Amino acid sequence: MLKRFLVWLMILTLSVGMVSFANAEETTTIRVLWWGSQNRHDLTTKAVELFEQKYPNINVEIEFTAWDGYWSKLSTQVAGNLVPDVIQMDYQYIAQYAQSNVLADLTPYFESGAIDISNVADTVLSSGKVGEGIYGMPIGTTARVMMYRPDVLEQANLTMPVNPTWDEFMSISKQVYEATGRTNIVPSDIDDLRFILRDYGLNLYSDDGKSLGFDDPKHLVYLWERQMTAVNEGWQLPVGETTALSMYDGFISDDWAECTHWSSELAAFQTGSGTRLELAMYPHSSDATAAATYFKPSMFWSVSNASANKDAAATFVNFFINDPDCYDIVGIDRGMPVSSAIREHIAPTLDETSQRVAAMHDYLGQEGMTSAIMNTDIPAHGEVNRLFADYSEQVSYGMVKDLTAHAQAFIEEANAIIAEKSKN
Amino acid sequence: MRSIRQTLEKESVAGYMFILPIIIGLIVFTAIPFFTSLYLAFTEYDMLTAPKWVGVDNFVKMFTKDKLFWKSFWVTFKFAIIQVPIKLLVSLGVALVLSRNSKAIPVYRATFYIPSLMGGSVAVALMWKQLFAYNGPINNIFSVLGIAPVRWLNDVSTALGVLIGLGIWQFGSSMLIFLAALKNVPASYHEAAIVDGASPVRRFFAIVLPMITPVFFFNLVNQTISAFQAFNSSYLITSGKPLNSTLYYGVHLYNRAFTFSEMGYGSAMAWFMLLVIAFFTALIFKSSNAWVYYESEVK
Known part of the structure; x- marks a missing residue:
């Protein structure tokens, strides 16, 4: 009797363990790090909440600082093997981080469609190129x-x-x-x-x-x-x-x-x-x-090479490039969006100030007004x-x-x- | 089983358990970084890729190539040698005033100590920056008095002085230590001297000053060390400007290590400063035989 009870107990314990294990496998947690003003923190935090609603199995932990201190924070995290899964990256630093093997090449995610780039101009996308790979997804352009x-x-x-x-x-x-x-x-x-x-x-x-x-x-x-x-x-x-x-x-x-x-x-x-x-x-x-x-990618989303959840990170990046609902919240805070579909989507909703920025970008977009961006800094x-x-x-x-x-x-x-x- | 229990009940074990948190803290936050930085001082390390052993290259670069190394060393030296004596005299002076007995004294003591409570804080440095800004309160007072405004923080001849002024103003902690020492001078000595007809000035130099020399010594060592390690005021108020005239050693080190990602070089600079501080501390200790008086000492 006792023996049978014990067997049942073991089965029960195991199955409970399996269930909870399966649950743990379903929800992944990714860490996202960015710099910016208070305004950007508020907007991005709201966008992250929306992302979690749309993708209930991905949990996002957010970290943000001002530009001052961002790079010493990030390099310290790299040194301590605590690199966030998704990192806001700047043109000035992307080559250094890519060459140090901190960032993941995003090309496979472009090919698989996990990050949809069909509405992004090649010239814009190539600004994230270091060597053979693309290590940063430009979020917006600025000048x-x-x-x-x-x-x-x-x-x-x-x-x-x-x-x-x-x-x-x-x-x-x-x-x-x-x-x-x-x-x-x-x-x-x-x-x-x-x-x-x-x-x-x-x-x-x-x-x-x-x-x-x-x-x-x-x-x-x-x-x-x-x-x-x-x-x-x-x-x-x-x-x-x-x-x-x-x-x-x-x-x-x-x-x-x-x-x-x-x-x-x-x-x-x-x-x-x-x-x-x-x-x-x-x-x-x-x-x-x-x-x-020149047009400069105002910033990139990069994915950590050491991340265990690169797929979830790519989902996040895709959301931030292509989801119209996301842009209803963040607007042009990170520069003019790189996706032409998103630019069309937000055009009617832009306030007067953002419209003037858009008009300036249209003016600069004419032939001969700008030239290609220089190499990344040494x-x-x-x-x-x-x-x-x-x-x-x-x-x-x-x-x-x-x-x-x-x-x-x-x-x-x-x-x-x-x-x-x-x-x- | 029993022996474990016996061991655990020993008094010394309880003692070790009590100090365990601080020992762990000491190892994790002091000892490990200490030796790691010693190792890093001989490497090139950008924090993104593994450190690379370069021998004494960092030190060679420091002494022969880096113009700002000697510049910042000189600035820090100047800062220390001007600030420390003035700060000690001011804090002793204030302690003397506050050591008198009166009902309002506790209030004054607290008031004078407040700047030091906030001493390391960013807010005080930023306030100082506003005070001495071109259109700040100091220049406003000047203009009322008909004096031309001064570019306090942007003039090579005044910028370091403003920072030294901030350091001196934060005299509270050494003042408090002086105050305790003054209170410890036995009243009987004073009474005896008064009976002998000694003036207050005479009493100060003949009784009080010799009695508090150990505390004077303690404050001197502490203040010298912290002056060499100064960072906040330059970093927050002037960022080393103008023309690097306020570039403290600590700020230059920070720039090198964190802004230019040269952790190895920064560590080497830190170790050189450690040796310099050790040298000056040893010097003060050596000299103390000549001027510090310990009551218990038999001469």
């Missing part, structure tokens, strides 16, 4: 633009052409300053150097990534002289005299235009500054021989960027007499850093 306050221009009786040259930009800035006292900034970061170079079909780094892509100091001299002119004429504040407390305040406290932002950020800057902003193209040199502006970019900031700082503090020699010194030092980093 560097000028944002300006139409009300200030109106006050000064001026207009901004949609595709201004630097000469126009400088002379308008000077006139606005004389009429209204509002200042402007000649953008002078390393990315602005990149734009000057792209005006002449050059790149910041050479194709093989073993040196800078230019050796003529005149481009740097031009960048620095432009900045000094602006300060000397009074329409750019000297270092340390800006009064903005946050990145959005500049449009209120001092400036009437800024060329350092991306089209996808328009809504954030309008809300942040509380003023209406218009878009124009990033200015170009009057003797430019190439289009400097591993030494962080250090070169830092070096460039140091050299520029010396110029803005008036410590440099001979700009050409200064530029020459930068080129030599940067090349030495790149050679050192790329030798192994």
Whole structure:
């Protein structure tokens, strides 16, 4: 009797175990990591909830931070073997992560249709290409633009052409300053150097990534002289005299235009500054021989190579590229969607601000307005960027007499850093 | 069975059990990272791929190639050598004032200690940044007084001073330790000296100061170590600008390790700083024979 009871008990226990095991197999959990503003966190969290409703057997754990700190967080997770299954990736880093074997090649999922790319242009998709594979699914596109306050221009009786040259930009800035006292900034970061170079079909780094892509100091001299002119004429504040407390305040406290932002950020800057902003193209040199502006994948979804649930991760990526319901929530927060079907779907629902972004993208989409995006940045970019900031700082503090020699010194030092980093 | 029970009931076992949490913490969060970073200092490690052994390359690069290494070392040294003495004097001064007996004193003590409670916090550094901004309260006061505004955080001659000022302002913890020491000076010594007609100043230099030298020594060592490890104020307020004049060693290390993903180089820098701190601490210890007075000592 007892023996039979025990047998039954064992069977029961086993079957219960099997059932619970089967259940455990049915639900998979994936971790998703992204960076962004509070607005993006709210929208994405809602979209993730919708995803879980639609795919009840996939459970999503979310992690997000601001851009600051994102890359040290991710690299720490990589070092600790805690890589999230789905990672928001940036163009600047994708090659490094793909080559370090952190990311999975998505090509098999494109082929199987798990990630539907039938509505995505090849040129857009290829931006995620590293070597032979595609390691990131672009989510949206964005472009560097000028944002300006139409009300200030109106006050000064001026207009901004949609595709201004630097000469126009400088002379308008000077006139606005004389009429209204509002200042402007000649953008002078390393990315602005990149734009000057792209005006002449050059790149910041050479194709093989073993040196800078230019050796003529005149481009740097031009960048620095432009900045000094602006300060000397009074329409750019000297270092340390800006009064903005946050990145959005500049449009209120001092400036009437800024060329350092991306089209996808328009809504954030309008809300942040509380003023209406218009878009124009990033200015170009009057003797430019190439289009400097380019469409950039604002970010990618990448899947971890170490993930045990790559299929579920691919389902998530597909949802975020192709599901109209998802875009009813997130809109164009991550840039203009890459799927043409989604772009059509959201077009009627876009608010006025997003429509202006879409119009700018349509304008840039015309023949000859943009050129192809440059190669991804080399591993030494962080250090070169830092070096460039140091050299520029010396110029803005008036410590440099001979700009050409200064530029020459930068080129030599940067090349030495790149050679050192790329030798192994 | 019995022997296990007996062992478990031993007093020493209970003791070990009690300190187990902290021992585990020490091993996991201090000992392992400590030795790992020693190993990493001799490797090239970008956190994405496995570390690669490079011998002493990191140290060679540090001493011969990295311009900012010596620059940041000098900035940190300057920061420490100016901040530590002033901070100690200020905290001793405040402790002297607060050691008097009066009803309002506890309130004052708490008030003076608050900046230190928030000392390491980001909020205080950000507040300091606002105070010294170009259109911040300090310059506003200046303009009321008819003084031209100063670019505090963007002028090479003032930026480091502003950060040192923040460090000194956070004198609370050393002040509190001084306060305890002052309270421990036996009243009988004072009474005897008063009977002998010693002035308060004389009493301070002849009785109080010698009596608190051990605490002075303790504060000096602590403050020197933390000054060399300074990070927050530069990272949050100036990010090393202008012209790298506020680039602390710790910030340069952080940039190298986390921004440029050079963990090996960062570890090497950390170990060099450990040796420097050990050297200065040893120096202070050596000198202490000459100026620290221990009551129990027989001379």
